[in-house]
């Protein structure tokens with residue numbers, strides 16, 4: 001059995017030079033588990049069938065439990081039988097090749113797929129043992145409990161203050177202005193943006209840098225006291241410095257929130273997450289502690305993917 005030798009972190013992660021400059025904590029020690037390096041192309045591999053390999057069950061309370069989740073866009077099935085436990089106060093990374101269904105799965109957790117015409121979700125997704133697709137659940141309220149941060153920062157074309165105050169206002173969480181001031185300040189502090197914007201809260205959010213806008217969007221999500229924060233490639237539009245700042249923030253936020261992040265960067269998954277789930281062709285292949293997945297993956301295609309071997 002041959003194992004590919006990587007010359008550098010950059011070589012190994014597929015990251016750009018700037019990203020590779022920060023040495024990933026885990027990647028350099030990848031070992032062979034039961035997995036071997038395949039000869040073919042990952043894209044050409046047969047879809048897996050059967051349940052995903054669970055390297056190690058999560059420790060601590062489970063916040064979201066997905067069972068046999070399938071997603072259809074019209075007649076086309078994009079996700080098949082995904083069962084995954086997502087622990088609280090932990091960062092879970094969803095990784096896998098383009099089109100494998102990471103974003104589709106992420107969207108099932110706050111019912112964003114409801115907003116896509118022709119999209120249908122099967123199976124069960126429970127948050128704190130409550131079925132989020134039950135008819136009694138209001139999706140608008142659910143999305144306050146399960147906030148989402150997208151690839152491109154999407155602040156409202158309003159002031160910095162109004163961006164953060166919007167959610168608490170529409171959800172009736174705060175009435176007095178002084179109380180709202182406190183909520184805005186606290187959310188901006190928790191998102192690590194307060195010091196940069198405290199003297200210009202009434203300025204337009206559109207005047208902030210991309211990284212600041214992304215932290216503002218995170219502050220906006222935090223302001224309504226969510227329990228879960230979903231992040232869909234939150235750093236892909238950011239430079240390495242802004243990326244590092246968001247990664248630090250994610251690390252801080254996990255003390256209070258359950259965080260699920262979709263990322264294409266193996267180095268980022270290794271740096272920010274404690275749990276990793278690898279998807280391929282609409283199926284969950286393998287999940288476990290990030291360290292186990294990166295150091296000792298059990299499935300050959302997981303190894304192929306994390307080592308950047310596409311043929």
Ligand SMILES: Nc1ncnc2c1ncn2[C@@H]1O[C@H](COP(=O)(O)OP(=O)(O)OP(=O)(O)O)[C@@H](O)[C@H]1O
Nearest residue numbers: 073078096097098099100101102103104105116262
């Ligand atoms: N709104 C949609 N309508 C129809 N098909 C969709 C829609 N969104 C996603 N799909 C399809 O579902 C499959 C999974 O897509 P998804 O975006 O979830 O994958 P992904 O792993 O997040 O990809 P990427 O890494 O490129 O963002 C793909 O085949 C995609 O074309």
